[in-house]
């Protein structure tokens with residue numbers, strides 16, 4: 001069934017596990033992710049960025065995920081990832097998304113709070129939870145490699161004030177991760193995460209998790225992370241399976257054939273993360 005992320009993340013918080021949020025790019029991603037969730041008996045979040053919505057649109061993804069959810073034996077939520085403004089969040093609500101993120105992390109603290117509050121006031125009244133972001137996750141959410149440089153951590157004092165004022169349902173935090181492909185091994189600042197956890201009681205969200213070692217993610221879950229986002233690894237998996245087939249069958253012109261190993265690669269990645277996040281058998 002299609003549900004919101006509210007209960008899902010509060011259950012995860014109470015049960016000390018995390019729910020995987022997997023970015024879906026097309027029908028094949030949706031089918032591969034739902035199959036893994038069903039086989040693992042795991043709750044699952046499927047999400048789309050503004051870049052992905054530009055490729056298709058909100059209505060296509062809402063329809064695909066709704067169909068997947070209706071026939072699934074596990075709870076499924078559809079989330080707007082990195083909502084880039086009030087209007088986009090409203091469009092997602094109208095399209096039937098059951099969870100939205102408003103990303104005000106690029107603007108100053110006060111502006112971020114005001115922007116987030118504008119969305120929570122409407123969305124929460126409609127029963128749809130809102131994820132906000134404070135502090136910076138490195139890299140770029142839609143394309144390109146992770147960039148080195150500025151990656152300020154979320155300030156625990158600010159986090160407390162932010163959550164109290166905006167009434168956001170969950171909070172994405174900057175604790176050392178970055179979007180895209182890492183150069184070298186990433187490092188989660190578990191101490192910062194613990195300090196934030198001590199000040200804030202909403203579920204915390206980890207972005208840029210593709211390529212982060214499983215043991216660091218498991219440790220972060222102990223320190224309050226309840227939603228873990230994976231995008232890049234799924235893109236890599238699909239392309240690996242697809243291109244592998246085409247390398248062996250260069251004359252093939254049926255897109256269904258290479259898509260099948262593409263889906264199988266996504267399935268393996270998603271199923272393995274569900275085990276590590278602890279969401280397996282929690283549906």
Ligand SMILES: [Zn+2]
Nearest residue numbers: 141207208229
């Ligand atoms: Zn992100």
